[in-house]
Amino acid sequence: MKYSGFKVLWEGLKGNTGWKPLWRNPDPKKNYDIIIVGGGGHGLATAYYLAEKFKITNIAVVEKGWLGSGNIGRNTTIIRSNYLLPQNQPFYEFSLKLWENLEQELNYNSMVSQRGVLNIFHSDSQRDAFVRRGNAMLMSGADASLLGVDALKKLVPFLDFQNSRFPIKGALWQPRGGTVRHDAVAWGYAKEADSRGVDIIENCETTNFLIKNGRCYGVETTKGVIKSKKVGVCVAGSSSQVMGKIGINLPIESHVLQAFVSEGLKPVIPGVITFGAGHFYVSQSNKGGLVFGGDIDGYNSYAQRGNLPVIEDVCEGGVALMPMIGRARLLRTWGGIMDMSMDGSPIIDKTKIRNLYFNGGWCYGGFKATPASGFCYAHLLATDKPYNDAKDFLFNRFERGRLIDEKGQGNQPNLH
Amino acid sequence: MLIDHPLLGPRDASEFIYMGDAKLLNRPNWKSQNSKTKFLDYGYLRKNPAGVHKELWYHEQGDRSWLLVTRNTVTHEILKVELARDTKGK
Numbered sequence: 001m002k003y004s005g006f007k008v009l010w011e012g013l014k015g016n017t018g019w020k021p022l023w024r025n026p027d028p029k030k031n032y033d034i035i036i037v038g039g040g041g042h043g044l045a046t047a048y049y050l051a052e053k054f055k056i057t058n059i060a061v062v063e064k065g066w067l068g069s070g071n072i073g074r075n076t077t078i079i080r081s082n083y084l085l086p087q088n089q090p091f092y093e094f095s096l097k098l099w100e101n102l103e104q105e106l107n108y109n110s111m112v113s114q115r116g117v118l119n120i121f122h123s124d125s126q127r128d129a130f131v132r133r134g135n136a137m138l139m140s141g142a143d144a145s146l147l148g149v150d151a152l153k154k155l156v157p158f159l160d161f162q163n164s165r166f167p168i169k170g171a172l173w174q175p176r177g178g179t180v181r182h183d184a185v186a187w188g189y190a191k192e193a194d195s196r197g198v199d200i201i202e203n204c205e206t207t208n209f210l211i212k213n214g215r216c217y218g219v220e221t222t223k224g225v226i227k228s229k230k231v232g233v234c235v236a237g238s239s240s241q242v243m244g245k246i247g248i249n250l251p252i253e254s255h256v257l258q259a260f261v262s263e264g265l266k267p268v269i270p271g272v273i274t275f276g277a278g279h280f281y282v283s284q285s286n287k288g289g290l291v292f293g294g295d296i297d298g299y300n301s302y303a304q305r306g307n308l309p310v311i312e313d314v315c316e317g318g319v320a321l322m323p324m325i326g327r328a329r330l331l332r333t334w335g336g337i338m339d340m341s342m343d344g345s346p347i348i349d350k351t352k353i354r355n356l357y358f359n360g361g362w363c364y365g366g367f368k369a370t371p372a373s374g375f376c377y378a379h380l381l382a383t384d385k386p387y388n389d390a391k392d393f394l395f396n397r398f399e400r401g402r403l404i405d406e407k408g409q410g411n412q413p414n415l416h
Numbered sequence: 417m418l419i420d421h422p423l424l425g426p427r428d429a430s431e432f433i434y435m436g437d438a439k440l441l442n443r444p445n446w447k448s449q450n451s452k453t454k455f456l457d458y459g460y461l462r463k464n465p466a467g468v469h470k471e472l473w474y475h476e477q478g479d480r481s482w483l484l485v486t487r488n489t490v491t492h493e494i495l496k497v498e499l500a501r502d503t504k505g506k
């Protein structure tokens with residue numbers, strides 16, 4: 001289905017009777033070239049890029065629930081490319097470039113809104129660290145600038161600049177960062193993958209892998225056995241569960257991250273703002289709700305709901321940064337299960353089983369990575385070689401001691 | 417979550433720092449065969465079960481003891497709490 005302004009007008013006149021489902025609802029075939037396990041953002045993007053860039057269309061995406069039921073429909077929708085390390089920054093900048101053209105490419109309005117991301121700093125040493133990060137961003141072709149207090153006061157006058165404990169000294173600004181309507185990303189990729197022949201099979205859980213002589217040749221699912229030449233796992237928070245079926249232990253712990261939305265307010269927050277002295281980030285949705293979040297709860301969890309101490313901590317961070325939100329009422333909170341890797345960075349790699357591939361370990365930053373993750377995973381699945389911008393996201397970095405640890409925290413996932 | 421500390425009674429989980437899978441109590445011997453593989457497993461690889469999990473909690477805002485907590489990661493129910501030092505090597 002093609003969307004256009006004309007189509008919207010026409011359907012308005014016809015009582016909106018002509019809209020059709022965005023993807024078919026096929027039964028699984030017996031055989032595919034590639035099966036993607038997990039129909040989250042990354043799995044659907046992978047299927048789309050396999051079909052579009054690598055012309056492989058005999059693909060099934062096998063999803064346990066409905067599209068958008070995982071983290072793709074639970075995140076706080078922030079996109080940015082403000083990483084520091086050379087293994088990460090070019091990848092996230094590649095992703096941001098793909099976001100910029102995504103709606104035209106998919107002919108689907110995913111509300112990519114580049115309203116800018118402000119990382120506030122509160123001390124001289126933090127400023128120095130952000131200058132370094134900004135320079136790393138510029139070197140990868142991204143945009144970054146340093147704002148002093150005067151410029152910041154024009155942009156976000158409501159911050160607590162004189163806070164006696166955490167005075168605001170300025171911010172690192174990435175104007176091209178912003179937010180995207182998260183589930184529309186899944187729907188857009190699903191629509192375009194489907195129209196190229198990809199079978200999207202919902203309510204179909206992968207329960208095991210078919211393996212013979214160290215080679216994977218398909219999956220067992222709740223809708224029966226499906227064979228394929230290659231299988232790509234892409235299940236985010238369920239990574240350890242799925243790979244555990246064949247005894248593979250991953251460098252990943254699953255943790256719960258909560259998100260928060262306030263009641264609808266008049267437009268007040270111009271872009272994304274992050275607190276530098278605690279963990280708090282906020283943006284405002286088009287409906288007016290403040291969308292914010294902070295730390296993961298910090299313990300292994302598969303519960304998709306968090307506990308109250310983190311809610312308190314996140315709200316304290318928010319009020320310390322912008323006291324005016326103290327009167328806003330919290331409308332909703334929810335949780336999602338994060339695949340927290342041991343160094344805080346992702347994995348896009350082959351496994352020790354031939355024809356079985358793995359994509360995961362995205363921690364709480366995988367939404368912004370969706371297009372590039374899909375592209376790079378498609379490249380790996382199609383060519384058996386990592387794409388250049390993702391060439392360091394390999395399993396063997398742990399045994400080689402070449403961790404990609406943005407924050408320098410070591411092998412403790414709840415610190416990343 | 418309330419953690420029933422063996423010495424101090426029920427304490428709020430936010431007094432503790434979560435230190436991960438209790439396999440960290442069994443540090444491999446660096447002189448053993450395949451110690452490289454064993455340390456990779458020890459330092460980085462995790463079972464990460466959905467269900468019963470043995471894990472370490474450090475009582476930083478309290479008596480600084482290390483607890484071995486058995487907890488269900490799907491329901492957050494705490495099934496058993498022991499002092500880690502009492503279980504070491506068992």
Ligand SMILES: Cc1cc2nc3c(=O)[nH]c(=O)nc-3n(C[C@H](O)[C@H](O)[C@H](O)COP(=O)(O)OP(=O)(O)OC[C@H]3O[C@@H](n4cnc5c(N)ncnc54)[C@H](O)[C@@H]3O)c2cc1C
Nearest residue numbers: 038040041042064070071072075076078206336366367368
């Ligand atoms: C509260 C919250 C806030 C976040 N905020 C941000 C943010 O602001 N910016 C950012 O960049 N990132 C953010 N993230 C992280 C981001 O959402 C994730 O890293 C990313 O969505 C993970 O990739 P995905 O979309 O493929 O995951 P998912 O959507 O979780 O996809 C995985 C899919 O696999 C399916 N699956 C699992 N097991 C099986 C099986 N056995 N068989 C078949 N299918 C299976 C699941 O049902 C699920 O649909 C946030 C996450 C959360 C929870």
